Every structure is written in C-alpha cells, then in structure tokens.
Amino acid sequence: MIRRARYNEQAKITNKGENAMKNKRIGGRLLCLLLVLIMVLPAGCGTTGEQTPMGPTVTDASGAVLALKENRQELTIASVYAVSVPFIKALGLTDRVKAINCKSNFWKEADEHLKAAGSVGRGKVDLEALASFAPDVLVHRSNDTDTLEAVGQLGVTLLCISAEDMAGIYSTLELMGTYFGVEERAAEVIAWMDAKFARIDALVADIPEEDRKTALVMGGELGRIAGGDMLQSWMIEKAGGVCVAKGIENNSNWVTVGVEKVFSMNPEVIMCTSSTALEYELSDMLEGPAWSAVEAVKNKAVYQIPSLKDSWDMPGISPVLGTMWMVHTMYPEKLSKAELEKEIEEYYLFLFGKTFTPETLGYELSF
C-alpha cells in the first residue's frame, strides 16, 4: 500500500520538480525566521512584580513580605511539606488544617484533626485539589520556586518556611506563631526548647575534650552521611560528641561520601537516621567483615535514632529528644535510661497532651 502511494505521488513529483529552486529560497527564509523566533523566546518568560502590603507584616523564608491578616487566628492551612507538620502540631494549629501530608501515619493516629484532614498531594501540590479545599494559607518549603509561582496565581496565600537547621527551626516557630496569631504558644515552645537544650549543655559541659566521642549520622544508604551543616551533625555536637563529618557540607543535605570515607573517619559511634527509610540493616555494619575495624563496630556502638514513627532527628521540636537520646547513647552516665524515659514522657505530654508507649512510637532504648 505504501509502495502504491509512493508510485502515485511520483507522477506529481515530476511536474513539481521545477519548483524546487523556488522552494529552496523560501526554505532559507523560513529557516532565518525560525532562528529569530528562538532568539525572542525568552521574552515570554518571567513573573510579575508584587505590591508591598500595608500594615503589620512578616517576612517568610522565601523573602516574601506578607501582611498579617485581621482574622489570622482563624486562618485555615494546607501543606504537602511534611516538615511543616511538627510545627503545626507544636503551635496547636491542627484544628485549622484542611489538607496535609504527614511523614508517617503516627501523626494522623495521634491527632484527630490531622486524621480528618484531606490531601493536596505528596511533595508536589495538586492545584485542583488545593482549590477544592480552599485553605487560606499553603505552608510550603521556600526553595520550590515552581510551586510558589503556580500556587501564587491561584490566589492561595503562601507561607514559606525553611527549617533545615536549628536556627531555621526557631525562626519557623516564630514566623508561624506570628502569622497564625499564636505568638504566645510559639514563645512557650521556644522557651521549653531553650530550657531542654540548656539542660543538655549542663549535662555535657564537664566532659573533657579528649573524652568526647567521635560520631556521625548515617543516612538511608551505607556511605551516605549527614553533612557537617545538617541538623543531625549539630545534634551530635550539642550532645557533647565530635562530628567527624565537620567540613563535609552539601547545603544541609545528605552527602554520599562512600563507605571507604566512613572507614577513614573511623567514628566511635554511628547513629543511623530515622527520618528516611534505611536501605540496609544495622547488622550489615555490626556483622559485616569489612566494617570490623571501625571503632563504632568494635564498640558495638551502632544504633538507629528513635523513633520509627516520630523521627527524633527530623526538623521540628523532636530534635530536643533526639539530642537527649544522643547524650544517653554516647554518655549513659550523664543521662540514665530512667531520666531519658522521663524526658520522653514530658515531651509527648507537652506537645500531644498524652504519652505513648515505646511500641506505639517504635523504639527500644539500648541500655
């Protein structure tokens, strides 16, 4: 069939062949036109400017200046950014949540408002779902410019947060507290955290430099570690340890340095994160022949940071507990198991108004 069609066309081609030269000239001009169009393409890109709001304002983590609304104590919330959940919970805002994406089911099981909330996507915002929930504010991370532009044009206010380190955690509490009209609660949470960190400082203050343990936090894969500028590394230092990843930085992200580099760092304690799924077992290190010369393995000091349901090394208020656990793990004489259990109970009473069993949270204290 194809051959027959070509045969029929060939008859026409003979007659039209003489037009080839003419078409050649037209073709050349069209080629020039197309190149001009390529040059003008960037003119269509870009965003429009925004007006500075009047009255009291806050500046969010993206640098946007947001007006404080009169009904700020009633503003409803949506978010696909799981990091926002601990802050929303800590500030007592869960009853205003219309849609949320939680890191684990623990949050929904622990809070009936979060359980009843809908979803506007996971990581990426489903704009139509967002429109259908019609929240007043979408809480999102500040470095997702695509989403910020798309949501902005929909008419939903964006509040950007950045809580990748301890300074960011404090500023996020202040920002959300002010924007949602719960400044007092934000101040209460900050004061509580300050008091706990002050206690930790006091606990580890008298540990001599030479007795401080070297440690690192392992990520989801063996050889992928918390960079020196990550929250987990800050927690090690706060807990009186020496972070061997200091100087290895990747914009507050995990860094794949490889197993050999970990061997050369030779930490005395290895703590595996609970903020992401592990693609390995702790026994891979503890029983792996290749790891046998590493100090942490020799000392049997390889642990996973609690807890499996409510990660204590994830941005939020839980790094207080994570740091307490690190103190207990590295220096059990400074913070006993009973004292840590009391701290855990206090933490959940303060944030959730109730306590949870180790089984519910998914942790077991080693000693």
Add this chain to the structure above:
Amino acid sequence: MGRGNQKNRLLLLLTVNGVLLILLATVVVVAVCVGKYAVTPAECLKVIWGAVSHTPSGCAPMTENVVLMLRLPRILASVLVGACLSVSGVAYQGVFQNPLIAPDFLGVSSGACIGAAVAILLSLGRGSTQLMAFLGGIVAVAITVLIPIAIRNNTNIMLVLSGVVVGAAASSVLGFIKFTADPESQLAAITYWTMGDFSYIQMDDILSVLPMMGVAGVVLTLNSWWLDVLSMGENQARSLGANVTLLRNITIVCATLLTAGSVCLAGTISWVGLVIPHLSRMIVGPNNTRLIPVSALMGGLFMLVVDTLTRTIGAIEMPVSILTGLIGAPFYIYLLIRNKRAGA
C-alpha cells in the same frame, strides 16, 4: 477512475479530520468541566463568557481561577504538546524513512532534561527552567548534527547513531545531576520533569512557545509534499530536483523546535510521537499531506484524554508518561504483530 479515487480520498480525509475535530471539541468541553474542584458546566460557561466579554461571571473567585488559570491553560497545553509531538514524529519518520524513530531521537529530550535539571538544581524558577530546557534541547541536537559533519559522514544513519551517542551521554549527565540533587525536593521535581507533567502550566508559558511552534508547524505542513519526496530516499529525491540537504535541514529544524517547545512546556512525554503517527498512517495512509493534520488532531486528542485522566482518576496526580507508556507500549506491540501478519 483516478478522479473518483481522488474524490473518495478527499472525502475520507475530510470525514476523518471532521470526526477528530468534533471528538477533540467534545473532550475539551468535558475536560473543562471535570476535576477535583467541582465546577458545573453552567459555571464553566459563565466563567469563560465573563472572560471573553470582560463582564463579571458571578462565580466564586476560586472557580474563576480554576477554570481560567488551571484548566484552560492545561487543556490548551496538552492539545498543543500532543499535536506537536505527533507532527514532529511524522516529520522525523519521513525524513529518516524509519517508522521506529521518535521525536526525541536526536537527543532533544535528553538535552532538555539536563537544562531543566540544572535549573531545578539552582532553584531558578519555572520560566528559567523552561528556557534552560529549550536551550538544552537545542544544544543537544546541535551536537548531534555536528558530529557527522565533523567526521565528514553526513548520512542519515550517521545522524541516527550520533543521536544515540548524545542521548546516552546526556543520560549520564542527568544521572549525575540527580545524584547531587536534594532527594527530598529537587530529585522529585527532576523526576516529574522527566516523566511529563502539565500541572503547573500557565498561559504565559504557552504564549512564549506558541509562535515558534506555530511557525514550525506551518512550515512542516507547507513542506509536507516535499516530505513525501524525501520519504522516497535521498537518491530518488535528488533525481526529482529536490535540494535534499536543505529540505532535510528545514524538516529537522522544524521538528526539533516542535519537540523542544513541547519538552520545555511539559517535560519529557514518551510514546506519543511514535505511536500517533503510526495510528494516523493506518487511517489515512502514508501521504504526509494528509498525515500531518490527522496526526496533529489525533495527538492533541490523545494527549488531552491522557492528561484529563491523570488529573482526575486518582487521589494523587500522576505524571503523564506513566499513562502514555501504559497505553503506548501495548499498542506498539500490537502494531508490530499486525505488520508482521501483513508482511507474512
């Protein structure tokens, strides 16, 4: 007899295009009215009429935003991208006389992905991501075209091989970018880009590539007869007085611009440019004059149906390439079996 055949063919062409147009219009109407945000057809009409006549629609501002700023740009973009990828597929398959060639075989998609991934890594924003994707696609195709020239073997087969090499190299570069990306945020954005996504499309995005796509599409349509000449093979085309090099270059430039424009709008969407030309060929035959408009309509229709499904069928919106792959791959296998039977 010949005139009767021509009339029949013209009637078939008009009927096919007419049916496709009616189908496309119907799906557009359905697509405007369905979605996770409940909008009645009457509200849709009011909003669109209000926008056209510059009068208040009387609907809620969010309803107006959803219809005018989310759905209409998305529908327009999906039809445009589907049409462009399909026409681009027809053009490439014609020039290289190879029905297995997809629009991204010269490395345009791979290059565009690198450009977009770099922009995402640097958090440059959507406009810059699209621009970088476009430039990445063009640079990749330029390298693909320059390799045969550099080794003085400017044949079709060398160009195809060059495309394979550039595509493979680009995949490695993309892999490295993914490796360095933040897994919680940037990696997800890059993955979405490489799997095609219309969710954040804005009217400005479409308007920025529409003139280029329009001109490229018109040039290919006007040159469709010459595309038939090229389909016969280089020697035969030359014997008929065609400037093969110029025609081939024009076709490659236009088809590349259509693909690059599509990729910079919606990311990499697989199978459309490969399967739709085949499907169209089954209906109207291999003549490119007839094939291009039918492919454009069918591609636009297919893409719109797929995109409407991705944003409505699940609680979470999935990238379009998942569905195009699920539909395209089995269909292609069917085509291969059908061709084998026809050959036997």
